[in-house]
Amino acid sequence: MPGSATEPYDLAVIGAGCAGLAGAVAASEQGLTVALLDASAQIGGQFHRHPAPALGAARPRAPHHDEAAFDGLRRRLEASDIAPLLGHHVWSVVRESGESWAVHATTGADGEEERPVRVRARALLLATGASERQLPFPGWTVPGVVGAGGAQAMLKSGLVLPGRRVVVAGSGPLLLAVASSLAAAGARVPAVVEASGYLRYARHPHALAANPGKLAEAAVHGSALLRHRVRLRTRSAVTAVHGTERVEAVTVSRLDTRWRPVPGTDRRVPCDALAVGHGLVPQLDLATSLGCATRPTPDATRALALDDLQETSVPGVWSAGETGGVGGAQLACTEGELAALAVAARLRGRPALTGSRRALTLRRRRDRMRAFADAMAAAHAPGPGWTRWLTDDTDVCRCEEVTVGGIREAVTDFGARDARTVKLLTRAGMGWCQGRVCGAAVACLAADGGGAVPSSTDRRPLAVPVPLGVLAALDEAGEAGEPGDTRARCLTPRDA
Amino acid sequence: MVGAACAYYAGLAGLSVTVVDRGAVAGGTTGAGEGNLLVSDKEPGPELELALLSARLWRELAKSLPPRIEYETKGGLVVASGPAGMAALRDFAAGQERAGVEAHEITPDRLTDLEPHLAPDLAGGFHYPQDAQVQPALAAAHLLRASDAQVRLGAEVTSLLAGPDGRVTGVRTATGVLHAPHVVNAAGVWGGELARRAGSDLPVLPRRGFVLVTEPLPRVVRHKVYAADYVADVANGSAALQTSAVVEGTAAGPVLIGASRERVGFDRGLSTEVLRRLAAQATALFPVLAGVRAIRTYAGFRPYLPDHLPAIGPDPHVPGLLHACGHEGAGIGLAPATGLLVAQLLTGEQPHMDIGPFHPRRFEASRGTRSGPHLS
Numbered sequence: 006m007p008g009s010a011t012e013p014y015d016l017a018v019i020g021a022g023c024a025g026l027a028g029a030v031a032a033s034e035q036g037l038t039v040a041l042l043d044a045s046a047q048i049g050g051q052f053h054r055h056p057a058p059a060l061g062a063a064r065p066r067a068p069h070h071d072e073a074a075f076d077g078l079r080r081r082l083e084a085s086d087i088a089p090l091l092g093h094h095v096w097s098v099v100r101e102s103g104e105s106w107a108v109h110a111t112t113g114a115d116g117e118e119e120r121p122v123r124v125r126a127r128a129l130l131l132a133t134g135a136s137e138r139q140l141p142f143p144g145w146t147v148p149g150v151v152g153a154g155g156a157q158a159m160l161k162s163g164l165v166l167p168g169r170r171v172v173v174a175g176s177g178p179l180l181l182a183v184a185s186s187l188a189a190a191g192a193r194v195p196a197v198v199e200a201s202g203y204l205r206y207a208r209h210p211h212a213l214a215a216n217p218g219k220l221a222e223a224a225v226h227g228s229a230l231l232r233h234r235v236r237l238r239t240r241s242a243v244t245a246v247h248g249t250e251r252v253e254a255v256t257v258s259r260l261d262t263r264w265r266p267v268p269g270t271d272r273r274v275p276c277d278a279l280a281v282g283h284g285l286v287p288q289l290d291l292a293t294s295l296g297c298a299t300r301p302t303p304d305a306t307r308a309l310a311l312d313d314l315q316e317t318s319v320p321g322v323w324s325a326g327e328t329g330g331v332g333g334a335q336l337a338c339t340e341g342e343l344a345a346l347a348v349a350a351r352l353r354g355r356p357a358l359t360g361s362r363r364a365l366t367l368r369r370r371r372d373r374m375r376a377f378a379d380a381m382a383a384a385h386a387p388g389p390g391w392t393r394w395l396t397d398d399t400d401v402c403r404c405e406e407v408t409v410g411g412i413r414e415a416v417t418d419f420g421a422r423d424a425r426t427v428k429l430l431t432r433a434g435m436g437w438c439q440g441r442v443c444g445a446a447v448a449c450l451a452a453d454g455g456g457a458v459p460s461s462t463d464r465r466p467l468a469v470p471v472p473l474g475v476l477a478a479l480d481e482a483g484e485a486g487e488p489g490d491t492r493a494r495c496l497t498p499r500d501a
Numbered sequence: 502m503v504g505a506a507c508a509y510y511a512g513l514a515g516l517s518v519t520v521v522d523r524g525a526v527a528g529g530t531t532g533a534g535e536g537n538l539l540v541s542d543k544e545p546g547p548e549l550e551l552a553l554l555s556a557r558l559w560r561e562l563a564k565s566l567p568p569r570i571e572y573e574t575k576g577g578l579v580v581a582s583g584p585a586g587m588a589a590l591r592d593f594a595a596g597q598e599r600a601g602v603e604a605h606e607i608t609p610d611r612l613t614d615l616e617p618h619l620a621p622d623l624a625g626g627f628h629y630p631q632d633a634q635v636q637p638a639l640a641a642a643h644l645l646r647a648s649d650a651q652v653r654l655g656a657e658v659t660s661l662l663a664g665p666d667g668r669v670t671g672v673r674t675a676t677g678v679l680h681a682p683h684v685v686n687a688a689g690v691w692g693g694e695l696a697r698r699a700g701s702d703l704p705v706l707p708r709r710g711f712v713l714v715t716e717p718l719p720r721v722v723r724h725k726v727y728a729a730d731y732v733a734d735v736a737n738g739s740a741a742l743q744t745s746a747v748v749e750g751t752a753a754g755p756v757l758i759g760a761s762r763e764r765v766g767f768d769r770g771l772s773t774e775v776l777r778r779l780a781a782q783a784t785a786l787f788p789v790l791a792g793v794r795a796i797r798t799y800a801g802f803r804p805y806l807p808d809h810l811p812a813i814g815p816d817p818h819v820p821g822l823l824h825a826c827g828h829e830g831a832g833i834g835l836a837p838a839t840g841l842l843v844a845q846l847l848t849g850e851q852p853h854m855d856i857g858p859f860h861p862r863r864f865e866a867s868r869g870t871r872s873g874p875h876l877s
């Protein structure tokens with residue numbers, strides 16, 4: 006019963022993607038009470054997106070690999086007493102007096118009136134995933150340019166194609182997956198334009214050899230591409246988009262090893278859409294607000310620094326999946342389960358759990374896949390020369406319409422030295438997306454080097470926007486309230 | 502902001518100036534605050550005098566600096582919720598008027614002429630046409646550029662250089678030394694630390710403030726609007742949390758809601774209680790804001806001195822060292838006057854106003870023994 010004695014949950018899991026699901030299910034099976042929150046209306050995260058039921062689509066075909074693994078997790082979730090709190094946008098997590106955490110979410114955004122929800126828990130598992138990195142280029146704001154991951158997500162959840170003739174560009178293994186999904190769904194894909202050279206994977210034969218699953222996956226994408234006669238151009242980038250109302254063509258240029266466009270290599274490729282992305286960036290807003298330490302990744306971004314059992318530098322806060330470095334769905338599941346064992350070991354005083362056969366297997370598997378992920382990240386790290394394809398009038402921050410020239414001026418003439426002071430002097434990153442789209446590019450331009458790793462992550466104490474009315478009603482979070490009540494709710498294990 | 506203003510007026514006075522900062526321009530508290538240039542919240546006394554001088558100087562600066570600093574004389578509106586609050590406001594305004602502040606009483610029925618979206622049940626208010634604003638980071642960056650000073654960024658001052666007589670001869674930074682017969686400490690909330698590195702002392706403490714920023718909106722708030730309690734909070738020195746929302750629209754669209762005051766050291770951790778209070782107070786003033794989203798919040802640390810006045814003037818122990826820090830929640834507003842006074846002290850000119858109340862030596866009496874190489 007809400008509002009009565011508020012016994013906290015043992016564990017609050019934020020994010021119901023592979024990592025969060027695996028963690029929640031395993032923790033529940035260890036006898037912990039678990040709250041599982043996700044902003045989206047469905048479980049599954051990025052990888053297991055499904056058409057919204059209202060679309061009435063038949064079971065989608067091509068995009069869904071690993072279906073069996075996901076079905077397994079879903080069945081275990083149904084068998085547990087976890088009632089997932091879907092449509093719950095977590096905006097902040099704070100330490101409460103005593104040994105517990107307060108997870109603040111807003112819900113009811115889709116239709117009914119929004120209201121605050123507070124979930125208390127003794128331990129936290131942050132499994133908030135990653136978002137796509139965008140590096141700007143002239144014309145990237147023209148309609149018809151979409152994120153590569155976004156295109157795949159659109160395909161998975163709505164089965165819509167971004168265009169009929171779609172060039173896929175950027176860097177990272179995701180591009181091949183996106184291209185084969187698009188081709189399978191009926192789009193023509195004239196080229197996959199990859200900025201790095203896949204040959205670099207060969208430098209890490211151990212990591213590769215230890216990940217047969219990955220090789221198989223790449224081979225599947227590769228043969229699918231062959232079947233659809235898709236051309237893979239490595240060491241190349243889309244350096245301009247043509248068209249004003251809509252994409253009409255793109256310019257593809259060869260790159261040297263530092264990602265500088267090679268003069269005289271431009272060629273025009275007609276298309277009506279461009280799906281572009283430069284890998285994924287861990288979503289760390291909640292974690293950095295809690296003070297969790299981060300580490301630089303081989304692909305010039307930052308991920309959480311985790312110990313051998315997935316705990317962050319803040320005791321009582323664990324993390325799994327892309328937040329600890331981008332590594333794919335299987336790694337996310339492995340880490341989620343391992344984190345659950347570690348949490349159970351701590352809360353139940355059963356240290357032996359973390360030395361169990363299962364835990365050792367999970368740790369070995371995690372280490373192997375992490376090594377592979379790091380090798381792959383290193384291969385796809387943006388080269389310092391990418392800023393060469395920008396012109397002074399290229400928009401960097403779309404929300405506030407800040408150009409490359411504006412940012413360069415702030416650095417050279419007005420004394421900005423990092424993303425924060427560039428933001429203060431130009432408004433880049435102050436708009437609706439709060440720099441989640443342009444942050445990586447702004448940090449590079451501020452450091453005046455394309456491949457520089459930002460020295461710290463941005464602080465965004467509000468992980469998602471929150472209506473002022475919801476904030477103003479926070480103190481009612483301790484009072485009783487039913488799901489339909491417009492007042493705040495404080496959820497306890499017995500609620501759910 | 503304060504360092505830029507000192508550089509600007511010292512340059513005007515013919516001095517050659519180098520500005521040293523360990524970080525970027527506007528990377529300190531200046532980049533974490535709001536840009537209110539207020540006279541309305543100050544009671545008669547030295548700070549109000551400084552604010553009135555500054556208001557004049559800001560008006561002049563706005564003519565020569567580019568419009569990008571977003572200087573706007575939008576005026577302040579202080580409202581009271583009941584008759585008792587209104588009576589207190591009236592007394593307060595009467596005192597201010599005697600000191601040279603313009604203040605106009607606004608009856609409840611006229612409040613919505615000034616602010617159409619204000620809550621309907623307020624008891625009235627006062628309009629202060631002299632209140633203005635700038636975008637502080639841009640104002641600091643443009644003022645610094647206009648100063649023609651040399652700028653060395655990423656250079657932390659680690660100690661002061663001194664001659665055999667104890668007089669300052671320059672600074673030592675992480676990237677080299679710099680020689681100068683005068684050093685101005687405009688290190689804001691870190692001014693106490695810099696004073697210690699110079700072998701002196703100044704009791705500057707951080708007073709944390711959170712600001713809430715909404716999604717961009719068409720102009721729903723035209724003035725700086727705040728409830729009468731704000732003035733009491735500003736003047737209060739307690740370490741406990743105080744909030745009284747100041748609500749204002751910005752040229753770029755978002756509404757800013759600031760700011761809380763509490764002394765908790767340099768802790769950036771989010772306080773949901775602070776956000777709740779700011780949001781509750783802002784939506785009480787402007788009910789339409791309830792459905793508007795906050796997209797950002799940030800914390801900054803005001804440089805606080807125990808008597809709420811800045812330290813402006815020579816260090817009592819280290820000849821050649823001047824202080825210009827500790828402006829708490831008004832450093833943007835008070836920067837030009839501070840810069841002008843510092844320049845006058847440096848050139849030996851008669852200062853525009855009596856610096857007595859701001860003199861750093863005022864903390865001497867209350868302090869016990871002091872250690873440092875320059876103790877004589």
Ligand SMILES: Cc1cc2nc3c(=O)[nH]c(=O)nc-3n(C[C@H](O)[C@H](O)[C@H](O)COP(=O)(O)OP(=O)(O)OC[C@H]3O[C@@H](n4cnc5c(N)ncnc54)[C@H](O)[C@@H]3O)c2cc1C
Pocket residue numbers: 019020021022023024025042043044045049050051052053093094095096132133134135136137153154155157158179182183285288325326327328332333334335337468469
């Ligand atoms: C677009 C895209 C396509 C991909 N395609 C492939 C592929 O083809 N093959 C492959 O192996 N890997 C692919 N990946 C990677 C794969 O999706 C991830 O490895 C896997 O999903 C990681 O799982 P996760 O649980 O760490 O994160 P996610 O699956 O991203 O889950 C994170 C969850 O956290 C939730 N969340 C985040 N912040 C909040 C908040 N503040 N409040 C509430 N909820 C929140 C999100 O809604 C989301 O459901 C893709 C990734 C992306 C982004």
Ligand SMILES: Cc1cc2nc3c(=O)[nH]c(=O)nc-3n(C[C@H](O)[C@H](O)[C@H](O)COP(=O)(O)OP(=O)(O)OC[C@H]3O[C@@H](n4cnc5c(N)ncnc54)[C@H](O)[C@@H]3O)c2cc1C
Pocket residue numbers: 502503504521522523524525526527528529530531532533534535536537538539656657658659687688689690691692695709710711712759760800801802803804825826827828829830831832833834835
């Ligand atoms: C939430 C909030 C709201 C505010 N709202 C307003 C307002 O509306 N109006 C107003 O007038 N004021 C406001 N203020 C106060 C105002 O921001 C400050 O008073 C003002 O910015 C102080 O400026 P400063 O130049 O003294 O300090 P800072 O801007 O902090 O500059 C000090 C500089 O010194 C540098 N530094 C420190 N130590 C060293 C060293 N050893 N070597 C080299 N460099 C060093 C720092 O890097 C920094 O850049 C607000 C403050 C906050 C926190």
